Amino acid sequence: MKENIVIIGGGAAGLEAAGQLIRLGYSPIIVEKEDHLGGHLAEWHCLFPDMTPASDIVGRLAGAVSDANIFTNTEILFINHLKDSYNVMLSNGVSIIARVILFTTGFRLFDAARKEEYGYGIYNQVITNSDLEHWFRTGDDDRIGSVPMEAVGFVHCVGSRDEKAGNAQCSKVCCITAVKQAIEMKKRFPDAMVYCFYMDLRMFGKKYEDFYISAQRDYGVRFIRGRVSEVSENIEGKVVVKAEDTLAGKPVRVTLDLLVLMAGMVCNPDSTKVASMIPLQTDSDGFLKSKDNILEITSSSRKGIFYAGACTGPKTVPETLAEARSAALDIHNFIESL
Amino acid sequence: MDFGFGIAPSSTINLDKVDRSRFTRLHELEPDVYKCMACGSCSSTCPAGRFSGMSVRKVILALQRGKEKEAVRMLKGCMLCGKCSMVCPRGINTRHLILSICRIYNEEQQ
Ligand SMILES: Cc1cc2nc3c(=O)[nH]c(=O)nc-3n(C[C@H](O)[C@H](O)[C@H](O)COP(=O)(O)OP(=O)(O)OC[C@H]3O[C@@H](n4cnc5c(N)ncnc54)[C@H](O)[C@@H]3O)c2cc1C
Ligand code: SF4
Ligand code: SF4
Ligand code: SF4
Numbered sequence: 001m002k003e004n005i006v007i008i009g010g011g012a013a014g015l016e017a018a019g020q021l022i023r024l025g026y027s028p029i030i031v032e033k034e035d036h037l038g039g040h041l042a043e044w045h046c047l048f049p050d051m052t053p054a055s056d057i058v059g060r061l062a063g064a065v066s067d068a069n070i071f072t073n074t075e076i077l078f079i080n081h082l083k084d085s086y087n088v089m090l091s092n093g094v095s096i097i098a099r100v101i102l103f104t105t106g107f108r109l110f111d112a113a114r115k116e117e118y119g120y121g122i123y124n125q126v127i128t129n130s131d132l133e134h135w136f137r138t139g140d141d142d143r144i145g146s147v148p149m150e151a152v153g154f155v156h157c158v159g160s161r162d163e164k165a166g167n168a169q170c171s172k173v174c175c176i177t178a179v180k181q182a183i184e185m186k187k188r189f190p191d192a193m194v195y196c197f198y199m200d201l202r203m204f205g206k207k208y209e210d211f212y213i214s215a216q217r218d219y220g221v222r223f224i225r226g227r228v229s230e231v232s233e234n235i236e237g238k239v240v241v242k243a244e245d246t247l248a249g250k251p252v253r254v255t256l257d258l259l260v261l262m263a264g265m266v267c268n269p270d271s272t273k274v275a276s277m278i279p280l281q282t283d284s285d286g287f288l289k290s291k292d293n294i295l296e297i298t299s300s301s302r303k304g305i306f307y308a309g310a311c312t313g314p315k316t317v318p319e320t321l322a323e324a325r326s327a328a329l330d331i332h333n334f335i336e337s338l
Numbered sequence: 339m340d341f342g343f344g345i346a347p348s349s350t351i352n353l354d355k356v357d358r359s360r361f362t363r364l365h366e367l368e369p370d371v372y373k374c375m376a377c378g379s380c381s382s383t384c385p386a387g388r389f390s391g392m393s394v395r396k397v398i399l400a401l402q403r404g405k406e407k408e409a410v411r412m413l414k415g416c417m418l419c420g421k422c423s424m425v426c427p428r429g430i431n432t433r434h435l436i437l438s439i440c441r442i443y444n445e446e447q448q
Contacts, residue, residue, distance in 0.1 A: 008375070080422040084431065106356035117425075157427075161427060162427040163376075163427060163428060163429035164425075164426075164427060165427075199375060199377045200375070201377075225378075226377065226378040226382065227378060227379045227426055227427065228380070228381075228382075229378075229379045229382035229383045230383065242376030242382055242384050243378065244379070244382040244393070245378075246376055246377070246378040246381075246395065249396065250395075251381065251382055251387065251388060
Protein backbone atom coordinates (compact mmCIF):
# COMPACT_ATOMS: atom_id res chain seq x y z
CA MET A 1 0.00 0.00 0.00
CA LYS A 2 1.39 3.37 -0.94
CA GLU A 3 0.96 5.32 2.24
CA ASN A 4 4.01 6.80 3.87
CA ILE A 5 4.23 6.13 7.59
CA VAL A 6 7.21 7.64 9.38
CA ILE A 7 8.25 5.93 12.62
CA ILE A 8 10.60 8.06 14.71
CA GLY A 9 12.75 5.78 16.89
CA GLY A 10 13.87 2.20 16.31
CA GLY A 11 13.56 0.86 19.86
CA ALA A 12 11.20 -1.89 21.00
CA ALA A 13 8.13 0.26 20.29
CA GLY A 14 9.23 1.39 16.82
CA LEU A 15 10.28 -2.10 15.74
CA GLU A 16 7.12 -3.81 16.95
CA ALA A 17 4.84 -1.19 15.38
CA ALA A 18 6.75 -1.44 12.09
CA GLY A 19 6.47 -5.23 12.14
CA GLN A 20 2.72 -5.08 12.63
CA LEU A 21 2.26 -2.42 9.94
CA ILE A 22 4.24 -4.55 7.49
CA ARG A 23 1.91 -7.46 8.26
CA LEU A 24 -1.03 -5.17 7.57
CA GLY A 25 0.49 -4.46 4.15
CA TYR A 26 2.17 -1.08 4.70
CA SER A 27 5.82 -0.14 4.15
CA PRO A 28 6.76 2.01 7.13
CA ILE A 29 9.95 4.07 7.29
CA ILE A 30 11.97 3.84 10.52
CA VAL A 31 14.19 6.79 11.43
CA GLU A 32 16.74 6.00 14.15
CA LYS A 33 19.36 8.45 15.33
CA GLU A 34 21.77 5.81 16.65
CA ASP A 35 23.78 3.43 14.47
CA HIS A 36 21.82 0.39 15.70
CA LEU A 37 18.26 -0.68 16.38
CA GLY A 38 16.75 -1.80 19.69
CA GLY A 39 16.97 1.40 21.73
CA HIS A 40 17.54 0.81 25.44
CA LEU A 41 16.83 -2.90 25.07
CA ALA A 42 20.08 -3.22 23.16
CA GLU A 43 21.87 -2.11 26.34
CA TRP A 44 20.21 -4.52 28.77
CA HIS A 45 21.36 -8.03 29.59
CA CYS A 46 18.43 -10.19 30.73
CA LEU A 47 14.86 -9.06 31.27
CA PHE A 48 12.62 -9.53 34.28
CA PRO A 49 10.66 -11.53 35.16
CA ASP A 50 11.90 -14.63 33.26
CA MET A 51 15.49 -13.53 32.59
CA THR A 52 14.98 -13.63 28.84
CA PRO A 53 18.12 -12.38 27.06
CA ALA A 54 17.33 -8.88 25.78
CA SER A 55 19.35 -9.61 22.62
CA ASP A 56 16.91 -12.41 21.72
CA ILE A 57 14.00 -9.98 21.90
CA VAL A 58 15.80 -7.34 19.85
CA GLY A 59 16.78 -10.01 17.32
CA ARG A 60 13.20 -11.15 16.91
CA LEU A 61 11.81 -7.63 16.65
CA ALA A 62 14.45 -6.55 14.15
CA GLY A 63 14.01 -9.76 12.15
CA ALA A 64 10.36 -8.91 11.57
CA VAL A 65 11.22 -5.57 9.97
CA SER A 66 14.05 -6.62 7.66
CA ASP A 67 11.91 -5.52 4.69
CA ALA A 68 11.20 -2.05 6.10
CA ASN A 69 12.94 1.15 5.03
CA ILE A 70 15.32 1.82 7.88
CA PHE A 71 17.50 4.89 8.21
CA THR A 72 19.98 4.61 11.07
CA ASN A 73 22.32 7.44 12.10
CA THR A 74 19.55 9.72 10.95
CA GLU A 75 17.78 12.55 12.72
CA ILE A 76 14.75 14.68 12.00
CA LEU A 77 15.80 18.15 10.83
CA PHE A 78 12.35 19.63 10.66
CA ILE A 79 8.70 18.78 10.16
CA ASN A 80 6.41 21.09 8.19
CA HIS A 81 2.69 20.92 8.55
CA LEU A 82 1.07 20.81 5.06
CA LYS A 83 -2.67 20.82 4.45
CA ASP A 84 -3.45 17.14 5.10
CA SER A 85 0.04 15.84 5.66
CA TYR A 86 3.48 16.49 7.06
CA ASN A 87 6.76 17.11 5.27
CA VAL A 88 9.51 15.35 7.23
CA MET A 89 13.08 16.39 6.42
CA LEU A 90 15.79 13.96 7.48
CA SER A 91 19.45 14.68 8.20
CA ASN A 92 20.48 12.37 5.32
CA GLY A 93 18.83 14.66 2.77
CA VAL A 94 15.70 12.54 2.30
CA SER A 95 12.39 14.35 2.53
CA ILE A 96 9.15 12.44 3.08
CA ILE A 97 5.56 13.54 2.65
CA ALA A 98 3.46 11.50 5.10
CA ARG A 99 -0.03 11.61 6.50
CA VAL A 100 1.00 9.49 9.48
CA ILE A 101 3.89 9.90 11.94
CA LEU A 102 4.41 7.52 14.85
CA PHE A 103 6.52 8.71 17.78
CA THR A 104 8.45 5.86 19.40
CA THR A 105 11.21 8.07 20.74
CA GLY A 106 11.35 6.40 24.16
CA PHE A 107 12.83 7.75 27.36
CA ARG A 108 16.16 8.93 28.68
CA LEU A 109 17.88 7.57 31.75
CA PHE A 110 18.08 10.16 34.54
CA ASP A 111 21.60 11.61 34.76
CA ALA A 112 22.66 10.26 38.16
CA ALA A 113 25.51 12.79 38.44
CA ARG A 114 22.82 15.40 39.09
CA LYS A 115 22.18 13.86 42.51
CA GLU A 116 25.53 15.07 43.80
CA GLU A 117 24.98 13.64 47.27
CA TYR A 118 25.22 10.14 45.78
CA GLY A 119 28.65 10.76 44.31
CA TYR A 120 28.22 9.32 40.83
CA GLY A 121 31.16 10.45 38.73
CA ILE A 122 33.00 11.45 41.92
CA TYR A 123 33.46 8.19 43.82
CA ASN A 124 34.85 5.31 41.84
CA GLN A 125 32.65 2.61 43.38
CA VAL A 126 29.35 4.32 42.62
CA ILE A 127 27.73 3.09 39.39
CA THR A 128 24.26 3.13 37.80
CA ASN A 129 21.78 0.40 36.90
CA SER A 130 22.71 0.98 33.27
CA ASP A 131 26.46 0.55 34.01
CA LEU A 132 25.66 -2.71 35.80
CA GLU A 133 23.66 -4.03 32.82
CA HIS A 134 26.62 -3.13 30.64
CA TRP A 135 28.91 -5.18 32.89
CA PHE A 136 26.49 -8.15 32.93
CA ARG A 137 26.46 -8.01 29.13
CA THR A 138 30.12 -7.40 28.38
CA GLY A 139 32.05 -8.12 31.59
CA ASP A 140 33.84 -4.90 30.86
CA ASP A 141 34.05 -2.63 33.94
CA ASP A 142 37.07 -2.38 36.24
CA ARG A 143 34.97 -1.18 39.16
CA ILE A 144 33.19 -4.51 39.57
CA GLY A 145 34.97 -7.67 40.63
CA SER A 146 38.47 -6.16 40.68
CA VAL A 147 38.06 -5.60 44.42
CA PRO A 148 36.42 -8.23 46.65
CA MET A 149 32.65 -7.74 46.63
CA GLU A 150 31.73 -8.17 50.26
CA ALA A 151 28.85 -5.73 50.37
CA VAL A 152 26.82 -4.22 47.56
CA GLY A 153 24.00 -1.68 47.85
CA PHE A 154 21.20 -0.55 45.56
CA VAL A 155 19.58 2.86 45.92
CA HIS A 156 16.00 3.02 44.65
CA CYS A 157 14.31 6.11 43.23
CA VAL A 158 17.37 8.00 41.99
CA GLY A 159 15.96 11.01 40.18
CA SER A 160 12.43 9.62 40.48
CA ARG A 161 9.81 10.59 43.08
CA ASP A 162 12.08 13.53 43.69
CA GLU A 163 10.77 17.04 43.36
CA LYS A 164 14.29 18.41 43.89
CA ALA A 165 15.35 16.62 40.71
CA GLY A 166 12.24 17.89 38.93
CA ASN A 167 10.73 14.40 38.53
CA ALA A 168 7.82 13.71 40.82
CA GLN A 169 6.85 10.57 38.92
CA CYS A 170 7.70 6.99 39.74
CA SER A 171 9.77 5.29 37.04
CA LYS A 172 7.90 2.05 37.53
CA VAL A 173 10.59 -0.40 36.35
CA CYS A 174 13.45 0.33 38.75
CA CYS A 175 12.13 -1.51 41.82
CA ILE A 176 11.85 -4.75 39.91
CA THR A 177 15.11 -4.01 38.08
CA ALA A 178 16.85 -3.60 41.45
CA VAL A 179 15.46 -6.96 42.58
CA LYS A 180 16.65 -8.52 39.35
CA GLN A 181 20.11 -6.98 39.56
CA ALA A 182 20.44 -7.81 43.26
CA ILE A 183 19.76 -11.48 42.49
CA GLU A 184 22.26 -11.37 39.63
CA MET A 185 24.91 -9.95 41.95
CA LYS A 186 24.19 -12.63 44.57
CA LYS A 187 24.61 -15.29 41.88
CA ARG A 188 28.00 -13.89 40.95
CA PHE A 189 29.14 -13.02 44.49
CA PRO A 190 27.30 -15.47 46.78
CA ASP A 191 29.17 -14.33 49.89
CA ALA A 192 28.35 -10.66 49.41
CA MET A 193 25.78 -8.87 51.56
CA VAL A 194 23.34 -7.20 49.19
CA TYR A 195 21.14 -4.36 50.41
CA CYS A 196 18.29 -2.55 48.69
CA PHE A 197 17.40 0.87 50.09
CA TYR A 198 13.82 1.56 49.14
CA MET A 199 10.91 3.82 50.12
CA ASP A 200 8.09 1.75 48.66
CA LEU A 201 8.49 -1.42 46.64
CA ARG A 202 6.42 -1.42 43.49
CA MET A 203 5.98 -5.02 42.43
CA PHE A 204 2.97 -4.51 40.21
CA GLY A 205 3.58 -6.92 37.35
CA LYS A 206 3.09 -10.56 36.63
CA LYS A 207 5.48 -12.66 38.72
CA TYR A 208 7.23 -9.60 40.21
CA GLU A 209 6.18 -10.48 43.75
CA ASP A 210 7.54 -14.01 43.25
CA PHE A 211 10.80 -12.47 42.13
CA TYR A 212 10.88 -10.32 45.26
CA ILE A 213 10.15 -13.27 47.55
CA SER A 214 12.87 -15.25 45.85
CA ALA A 215 15.34 -12.37 46.34
CA GLN A 216 14.56 -12.49 50.06
CA ARG A 217 14.24 -16.20 50.71
CA ASP A 218 16.54 -17.82 48.16
CA TYR A 219 19.21 -15.13 47.84
CA GLY A 220 19.09 -13.34 51.17
CA VAL A 221 18.91 -9.85 49.69
CA ARG A 222 18.28 -7.42 52.57
CA PHE A 223 15.65 -4.71 52.07
CA ILE A 224 16.01 -1.58 54.16
CA ARG A 225 13.16 0.91 54.19
CA GLY A 226 14.74 4.31 54.00
CA ARG A 227 16.02 6.72 51.41
CA VAL A 228 19.77 7.10 51.23
CA SER A 229 20.59 10.65 52.22
CA GLU A 230 24.36 10.76 51.89
CA VAL A 231 27.19 8.81 50.36
CA SER A 232 30.88 9.33 51.07
CA GLU A 233 34.12 7.55 50.35
CA ASN A 234 36.45 6.23 53.03
CA ILE A 235 40.22 6.04 52.94
CA GLU A 236 40.18 2.54 51.40
CA GLY A 237 38.02 3.72 48.54
CA LYS A 238 34.88 2.05 49.84
CA VAL A 239 31.56 3.84 49.90
CA VAL A 240 29.84 4.70 53.14
CA VAL A 241 26.09 5.05 52.92
CA LYS A 242 23.86 6.83 55.41
CA ALA A 243 20.10 6.51 55.67
CA GLU A 244 17.37 6.20 58.22
CA ASP A 245 16.10 2.67 58.73
CA THR A 246 12.56 3.93 59.05
CA LEU A 247 11.24 0.59 60.32
CA ALA A 248 13.74 0.55 63.16
CA GLY A 249 13.39 4.31 63.55
CA LYS A 250 17.18 4.60 63.77
CA PRO A 251 19.89 5.97 61.53
CA VAL A 252 21.89 3.30 59.68
CA ARG A 253 25.28 3.40 58.05
CA VAL A 254 26.94 0.69 56.05
CA THR A 255 30.24 0.35 54.21
CA LEU A 256 29.99 -1.03 50.68
CA ASP A 257 32.30 -2.19 47.92
CA LEU A 258 29.85 -1.14 45.26
CA LEU A 259 26.82 1.14 45.21
CA VAL A 260 24.34 0.92 42.35
CA LEU A 261 22.05 3.88 41.70
CA MET A 262 18.67 2.98 40.22
CA ALA A 263 18.45 5.92 37.82
CA GLY A 264 14.91 6.54 36.66
CA MET A 265 13.18 7.00 33.34
CA VAL A 266 12.69 10.61 32.36
CA CYS A 267 11.36 12.28 29.25
CA ASN A 268 13.71 12.19 26.32
CA PRO A 269 14.84 15.65 25.13
CA ASP A 270 15.27 14.16 21.62
CA SER A 271 11.61 13.37 21.76
CA THR A 272 10.44 16.75 23.01
CA LYS A 273 12.61 18.52 20.43
CA VAL A 274 10.90 16.78 17.51
CA ALA A 275 7.51 17.11 19.21
CA SER A 276 7.97 20.87 19.38
CA MET A 277 8.30 21.01 15.57
CA ILE A 278 4.66 19.99 15.13
CA PRO A 279 3.99 21.13 17.94
CA LEU A 280 2.75 18.46 20.36
CA GLN A 281 1.94 18.98 24.01
CA THR A 282 3.89 17.50 26.88
CA ASP A 283 2.17 16.20 30.02
CA SER A 284 2.86 17.40 33.57
CA ASP A 285 5.57 14.74 33.92
CA GLY A 286 7.41 16.04 30.86
CA PHE A 287 6.56 13.04 28.68
CA LEU A 288 4.51 13.43 25.48
CA LYS A 289 0.85 14.00 26.20
CA SER A 290 -1.65 11.44 24.99
CA LYS A 291 -5.08 12.59 23.84
CA ASP A 292 -6.50 10.62 26.75
CA ASN A 293 -4.61 8.60 29.34
CA ILE A 294 -7.17 5.79 29.36
CA LEU A 295 -8.95 5.59 26.05
CA GLU A 296 -6.49 7.11 23.61
CA ILE A 297 -3.02 6.55 24.97
CA THR A 298 -1.53 6.07 21.50
CA SER A 299 -3.16 9.17 20.00
CA SER A 300 -1.95 12.74 20.14
CA SER A 301 -4.24 15.74 19.86
CA ARG A 302 -3.01 16.18 16.25
CA LYS A 303 -4.44 14.38 13.27
CA GLY A 304 -2.16 11.63 11.99
CA ILE A 305 0.32 11.77 14.89
CA PHE A 306 0.51 8.66 17.08
CA TYR A 307 2.58 7.46 20.04
CA ALA A 308 3.79 4.13 21.38
CA GLY A 309 6.09 3.07 24.19
CA ALA A 310 8.07 5.00 26.75
CA CYS A 311 7.79 8.37 25.00
CA THR A 312 4.53 8.87 26.91
CA GLY A 313 5.83 7.64 30.28
CA PRO A 314 7.77 4.88 32.05
CA LYS A 315 6.81 1.46 30.71
CA THR A 316 7.96 -2.14 30.74
CA VAL A 317 8.79 -4.01 27.54
CA PRO A 318 5.52 -5.98 27.39
CA GLU A 319 3.56 -2.77 27.93
CA THR A 320 5.61 -1.07 25.24
CA LEU A 321 4.99 -3.89 22.78
CA ALA A 322 1.27 -3.97 23.52
CA GLU A 323 1.06 -0.25 22.84
CA ALA A 324 3.01 -0.60 19.63
CA ARG A 325 0.52 -3.19 18.34
CA SER A 326 -2.36 -1.03 19.41
CA ALA A 327 -0.84 2.00 17.67
CA ALA A 328 -0.40 -0.02 14.47
CA LEU A 329 -4.10 -0.88 14.53
CA ASP A 330 -5.04 2.73 15.28
CA ILE A 331 -2.93 3.85 12.31
CA HIS A 332 -4.57 1.26 10.06
CA ASN A 333 -8.05 2.42 11.11
CA PHE A 334 -7.03 6.04 10.64
CA ILE A 335 -5.77 5.41 7.10
CA GLU A 336 -8.91 3.45 6.23
CA SER A 337 -11.03 6.37 7.40
CA LEU A 338 -9.26 8.91 5.17
CA MET B 339 -9.21 -8.36 94.60
CA ASP B 340 -5.48 -8.44 94.00
CA PHE B 341 -4.22 -10.87 91.41
CA GLY B 342 -0.62 -9.86 91.96
CA PHE B 343 -0.32 -8.25 88.54
CA GLY B 344 -1.71 -5.21 86.78
CA ILE B 345 -2.92 -4.80 83.26
CA ALA B 346 -0.60 -2.54 81.29
CA PRO B 347 -2.40 0.26 79.44
CA SER B 348 -3.08 -0.75 75.84
CA SER B 349 -0.48 0.46 73.39
CA THR B 350 -3.01 0.42 70.55
CA ILE B 351 -3.41 3.71 68.74
CA ASN B 352 -7.13 4.18 68.72
CA LEU B 353 -7.81 6.28 65.65
CA ASP B 354 -11.44 6.68 66.73
CA LYS B 355 -10.26 8.73 69.69
CA VAL B 356 -7.53 10.81 68.09
CA ASP B 357 -8.28 14.51 68.34
CA ARG B 358 -7.55 15.88 64.88
CA SER B 359 -8.35 19.52 65.50
CA ARG B 360 -4.78 20.79 65.88
CA PHE B 361 -3.53 18.74 62.96
CA THR B 362 -6.35 20.12 60.83
CA ARG B 363 -5.17 23.62 61.73
CA LEU B 364 -1.61 22.67 60.94
CA HIS B 365 -2.69 21.28 57.59
CA GLU B 366 -4.46 24.54 56.76
CA LEU B 367 -1.23 26.39 57.42
CA GLU B 368 1.08 23.77 55.89
CA PRO B 369 -0.80 21.86 53.18
CA ASP B 370 2.41 20.02 52.24
CA VAL B 371 2.48 18.17 55.55
CA TYR B 372 0.34 15.46 53.97
CA LYS B 373 2.92 14.97 51.22
CA CYS B 374 5.38 13.26 53.57
CA MET B 375 6.12 9.73 52.34
CA ALA B 376 8.09 8.77 55.43
CA CYS B 377 11.32 8.27 53.50
CA GLY B 378 13.52 9.26 56.44
CA SER B 379 15.84 11.57 54.49
CA CYS B 380 15.20 14.35 56.99
CA SER B 381 15.99 12.20 60.04
CA SER B 382 19.04 10.74 58.38
CA THR B 383 20.55 14.15 57.61
CA CYS B 384 19.55 15.84 60.84
CA PRO B 385 22.65 16.77 62.86
CA ALA B 386 20.64 16.83 66.10
CA GLY B 387 18.69 13.62 65.62
CA ARG B 388 21.30 11.15 66.81
CA PHE B 389 21.56 12.83 70.19
CA SER B 390 18.18 14.36 70.83
CA GLY B 391 15.87 11.91 69.04
CA MET B 392 14.52 14.68 66.81
CA SER B 393 13.06 13.40 63.56
CA VAL B 394 10.72 15.34 61.30
CA ARG B 395 9.37 12.06 59.94
CA LYS B 396 8.52 10.82 63.43
CA VAL B 397 7.03 14.17 64.46
CA ILE B 398 4.69 14.21 61.45
CA LEU B 399 3.63 10.64 62.20
CA ALA B 400 3.25 11.15 65.94
CA LEU B 401 1.02 14.20 65.46
CA GLN B 402 -1.28 12.23 63.19
CA ARG B 403 -1.46 9.37 65.67
CA GLY B 404 -2.44 11.62 68.55
CA LYS B 405 0.92 11.41 70.28
CA GLU B 406 1.29 15.14 70.53
CA LYS B 407 3.33 15.21 73.72
CA GLU B 408 5.87 12.87 72.23
CA ALA B 409 6.13 15.08 69.15
CA VAL B 410 6.57 18.25 71.14
CA ARG B 411 9.28 16.59 73.20
CA MET B 412 11.17 15.63 70.06
CA LEU B 413 10.90 19.14 68.65
CA LYS B 414 12.90 20.48 71.60
CA GLY B 415 15.98 18.90 70.03
CA CYS B 416 15.68 20.85 66.79
CA MET B 417 18.24 23.59 66.11
CA LEU B 418 16.29 24.93 63.11
CA CYS B 419 19.33 24.52 60.91
CA GLY B 420 17.19 23.67 57.87
CA LYS B 421 19.27 20.75 56.60
CA CYS B 422 16.15 18.58 56.45
CA SER B 423 14.45 21.08 54.10
CA MET B 424 17.31 20.69 51.68
CA VAL B 425 16.96 16.93 51.31
CA CYS B 426 13.20 16.33 51.40
CA PRO B 427 12.37 14.68 48.05
CA ARG B 428 8.75 15.77 48.35
CA GLY B 429 9.86 19.37 48.50
CA ILE B 430 8.32 20.01 51.92
CA ASN B 431 9.65 23.14 53.61
CA THR B 432 10.29 21.19 56.79
CA ARG B 433 11.90 24.06 58.66
CA HIS B 434 8.84 26.21 58.08
CA LEU B 435 6.67 23.25 59.06
CA ILE B 436 8.56 22.83 62.34
CA LEU B 437 7.97 26.49 63.20
CA SER B 438 4.25 26.15 62.49
CA ILE B 439 4.05 23.01 64.61
CA CYS B 440 5.75 24.81 67.49
CA ARG B 441 3.32 27.67 67.18
CA ILE B 442 0.16 25.55 67.11
CA TYR B 443 1.07 22.86 69.61
CA ASN B 444 3.04 24.90 72.11
CA GLU B 445 0.28 27.43 72.63
CA GLU B 446 -2.13 24.56 73.28
CA GLN B 447 0.19 22.98 75.80
CA GLN B 448 0.16 26.00 78.07
C1 LIG C 1 17.91 -0.10 33.83
C2 LIG C 1 16.67 -0.53 33.12
C3 LIG C 1 16.40 -1.89 32.97
C4 LIG C 1 15.23 -2.32 32.36
N1 LIG C 1 14.97 -3.65 32.31
C5 LIG C 1 13.77 -4.08 31.81
C6 LIG C 1 13.41 -5.46 31.86
O1 LIG C 1 14.19 -6.31 32.33
N2 LIG C 1 12.17 -5.83 31.39
C7 LIG C 1 11.28 -4.91 30.89
O2 LIG C 1 10.16 -5.27 30.53
N3 LIG C 1 11.61 -3.58 30.81
C8 LIG C 1 12.83 -3.15 31.26
N4 LIG C 1 13.14 -1.82 31.19
C9 LIG C 1 12.24 -0.89 30.48
C10 LIG C 1 12.59 -0.88 28.95
O3 LIG C 1 13.90 -0.40 28.79
C11 LIG C 1 11.59 0.00 28.19
O4 LIG C 1 10.29 -0.52 28.36
C12 LIG C 1 11.85 0.03 26.68
O5 LIG C 1 13.19 0.35 26.42
C13 LIG C 1 10.95 1.07 26.00
O6 LIG C 1 11.13 0.99 24.62
P1 LIG C 1 10.89 2.24 23.65
O7 LIG C 1 11.07 1.74 22.27
O8 LIG C 1 9.60 2.90 23.99
O9 LIG C 1 12.03 3.31 24.02
P2 LIG C 1 13.64 3.25 23.87
O10 LIG C 1 14.17 1.94 24.25
O11 LIG C 1 14.13 4.45 24.63
O12 LIG C 1 13.90 3.48 22.32
C14 LIG C 1 13.72 4.73 21.71
C15 LIG C 1 14.51 4.78 20.42
O13 LIG C 1 14.22 5.98 19.72
C16 LIG C 1 15.41 6.60 19.27
N5 LIG C 1 15.15 8.04 19.19
C17 LIG C 1 14.78 8.87 20.20
N6 LIG C 1 14.61 10.12 19.75
C18 LIG C 1 14.87 10.09 18.42
C19 LIG C 1 14.85 11.09 17.41
N7 LIG C 1 14.53 12.36 17.70
N8 LIG C 1 15.17 10.73 16.15
C20 LIG C 1 15.50 9.43 15.87
N9 LIG C 1 15.53 8.45 16.77
C21 LIG C 1 15.21 8.77 18.06
C22 LIG C 1 16.41 6.24 20.33
O14 LIG C 1 17.74 6.35 19.85
C23 LIG C 1 16.02 4.80 20.66
O15 LIG C 1 16.64 3.88 19.79
C24 LIG C 1 14.32 -1.36 31.83
C25 LIG C 1 14.60 0.00 31.96
C26 LIG C 1 15.74 0.43 32.63
C27 LIG C 1 15.97 1.89 32.80
S1 SF4 D 1 9.81 1.81 40.52
FE1 SF4 D 1 10.57 1.75 42.62
S2 SF4 D 1 12.69 2.55 42.45
FE2 SF4 D 1 11.61 3.14 40.58
S3 SF4 D 1 10.86 5.20 41.02
FE3 SF4 D 1 9.18 3.76 41.46
S4 SF4 D 1 9.39 3.34 43.65
FE4 SF4 D 1 11.33 4.26 42.98
S1 SF4 E 1 16.04 21.94 61.12
FE1 SF4 E 1 15.85 20.70 62.99
S2 SF4 E 1 15.01 18.73 62.27
FE2 SF4 E 1 15.80 19.82 60.46
S3 SF4 E 1 17.89 19.05 60.20
FE3 SF4 E 1 18.03 20.92 61.44
S4 SF4 E 1 17.96 20.20 63.56
FE4 SF4 E 1 17.24 18.50 62.30
S1 SF4 F 1 12.35 14.01 53.97
FE1 SF4 F 1 10.31 14.86 53.56
S2 SF4 F 1 9.11 13.14 52.73
FE2 SF4 F 1 10.94 12.27 53.68
S3 SF4 F 1 10.28 11.73 55.77
FE3 SF4 F 1 11.18 13.77 55.87
S4 SF4 F 1 9.47 15.20 55.61
FE4 SF4 F 1 8.75 13.16 54.96
